[in-house]
Amino acid sequence: DLSGAGVLLDEEMLTPEVDCADWTKLRLNFNKNYRIYDDPDHAQEAEVDIRSFDPTTGWSGWTNLLHLDTTSVPAGLDPPELSDPEVFDLSAYDGKKIQLKFHFFNAEYDYWFAVDEIRVSGVQVAQEIPLPIIMLTPPNVTVSWTSFGPGQYSVEYTTNVKGTWTKIAGPFTQT
Numbered sequence: 001d002l003s004g005a006g007v008l009l010d011e012e013m014l015t016p017e018v019d020c021a022d023w024t025k026l027r028l029n030f031n032k033n034y035r036i037y038d039d040p041d042h043a044q045e046a047e048v049d050i051r052s053f054d055p056t057t058g059w060s061g062w063t064n065l066l067h068l069d070t071t072s073v074p075a076g077l078d079p080p081e082l083s084d085p086e087v088f089d090l091s092a093y094d095g096k097k098i099q100l101k102f103h104f105f106n107a108e109y110d111y112w113f114a115v116d117e118i119r120v121s122g123v124q125v126a127q128e129i130p131l132p133i134i135m136l137t138p139p140n141v142t143v144s145w146t147s148f149g150p151g152q153y154s155v156e157y158t159t160n161v162k163g164t165w166t167k168i169a170g171p172f173t174q175t
Contacts, residue, residue: 009107015100015118017053023122026090028100030118034068034082035111043106045069046113050090053097062101068113079111090120 020026028050036044046069049062065088073080090098098120104113134142156165 008105010103010105012101012103012105013115017097017099018120019097020093020120020122021095021097022125024091024094024125026093026098026120026122028065028088028090028118028120029085031085031116032082033112033114033116034073036070036073036080036107037109037111038070038078038080042108043069044108044111044113045104045106047101047103047105048086048088048115049101049103050093051099051101052093053099059099090122094122095125 028048030048032046034046036042045067047064048066049064051060051062053059066086068082070080073082100118100120102113102115155168157168158165
């Protein structure tokens with residue numbers, strides 16, 4: 001009741017940017033609780049929107065995923081309330097950077113649009129791991145590799161694939 005009559009709330013929550021460059025089959029899951037007045041004079045609306053980033057043009061405009069208002073809740077509930085989990089297919093945004101907006105507006109008095117356990121998920125695109133380059137110059141063996149990322153690695157060898165592997169003294173570091 002803090003806002004009172006004639007004072008319209010307009011609240012929104014933006015997620016951080018979510019980089020989905022290496023992801024496909026994106027989905028958005030979240031829990032919601034939407035509680036409003038059962039009164040046509042109280043419009044109380046809630047929306048969930050998404051936008052994506054294009055390196056050449058910047059952020060797109062917001063696209064609506066979900067709109068809730070007084071017609072969205074079942075009749076006869078006092079107060080009207082929706083407390084269902086939501087799942088959205090975001091595969092149109094596979095491989096992109098995205099941002100989500102949760103918006104509650106045209107609301108007088110109290111009640112709410114609450115969201116919890118927001119999760120963007122998908123399938124990570126398999127990264128091809130290049131084979132190492134091996135150069136044999138007896139009595140030396142040179143092994144080089146790329147794209148594994150920074151870190152320490154161990155190198156082992158065998159004279160028989162089904163035999164025992166022997167670790168070569170290291171550590172070996174790639175930067």
